[in-house]
Amino acid sequence: METIYRLDLPPDSNEEILSGKRKRVFLKTFQNEILNNISLTLFNFGEVIYTENDIVDEYEPANSIQCIMSGFGRVKHNKTVYQLKPNHIYFFPPGNRILFDNKNLRKLFMKFKLTFNNLDLFANELPMIYSVPEKKRKILIHYAHSIHSANLLCVKSVIYDILSCFKNDISSIIERKNPLFERFSVYFDYIKNNKTSVISISDISRLMNMNKSHFICEFKKAFKTTPKHYFLLEKTNKAKEMLAYTAQSIREISTELGFYDQYYFSKFFKKMTSCSPKEFREMKKNTQIIH
Known part of the structure; x- marks a missing residue:
């Protein structure tokens, strides 16, 4: 057969x-x-061993998978504290994190972006935790070998393999977000193809055959923010991603994101994040440890 x-x-x-x-x-x-049709962009990966208590306070613009090989620690993701335990795998969406109280913690990490139609599936989601069954714990050794091979195909295969451990959670996220993505697909296509730093809510509402006020109201009900602010957040997150994980100059980033000039981009970024692009990049560079 x-x-x-x-x-x-x-x-x-x-x-x-x-x-x-x-x-x-x-x-x-x-x-x-x-x-x-999902798109996976890998930013960085590796293995780290903490021999003393280290504290990191930073915004992480990428999704992060952490495989705890040994030792213990704690991560504060936004306002919730998560205990890091051996033989556990943690998936953290983008957000503010503080890593602290590490006790000889050894872990693998992978930072990446996972998108469908340019939308991050895990934006505004809660972290996910998987306890590796005792009979399957040798897989963590395999993951470590793949990480140290520095082969991107091997590392990406590890990410997909780990994501399959969260298949029920991911199915639930897709089922919940699908109606919203479909309903506002015109809006998301518009901002995906927008190469400037501004959008016209009036144009979008006309494309959606909706009254402007009604469109804003319905969008806010669905996404807890206005369509304009959502667009600005997307620009900000893309800027953070480029500042953190590329060597492009601030001028080049501002041009690629559609800003008139570097000064206007810096002013926008500081308004959205309370720090300048240069300060944000330096903060990422000066982070003593990667997590």
Whole structure:
């Protein structure tokens, strides 16, 4: 018996079709469509061992996976404290984190961006924790070998393998966000293709066949912020990402993000973050440890 898994729709809408010795299994769902079209951008990765208590207070613009090999520690993600334990894997969405009380902590880490149609699936989500079953703990050694191989394909495969451990959580996130993404797809396409530092809410509301006030009200109900502020946050997060993980000059970043000049970009960034682009980049460089 030959089994073929396909991601298109079956002609008669059955999930499985038997034909002689061949079975075709159709997997066309919105969730699989997202997972099949997801984009993973890897920023950095490695292994770190803490021999003393270190404190880091910084904004992390990327998603972060941490595999605890040994020792103990604590992470404060936004306002919640999480205990770091051996043989546990932690997924932290972007946010402010303070790492402290490390007791000979050894861990693997991977920082990356995971997007679908330019939208970060894990934006504003809570951290996820996976306890590796005793029978499967050798997989952590395999992850360590992959990290130290410095082979990007191997490291990305580790990330996808770890994400599969959170498949139920991810399915729940996709199921919850799908109606919102679909409803406001015109808006998200607009900001995705926008190469300037400003947007026209009037133009977007017309494209969506909605009254401007009604559009703002409905968007705010769905995303807890206005469409204009959401756009500005996206620009800010992209700027943080580029400042933290690229060697581009501030002038080059400001141009790529569609700002009139470097001065205007710096003024915008400071208004959104309370620090200048230069100060933010220096803060990331001066971080004594990577987490």
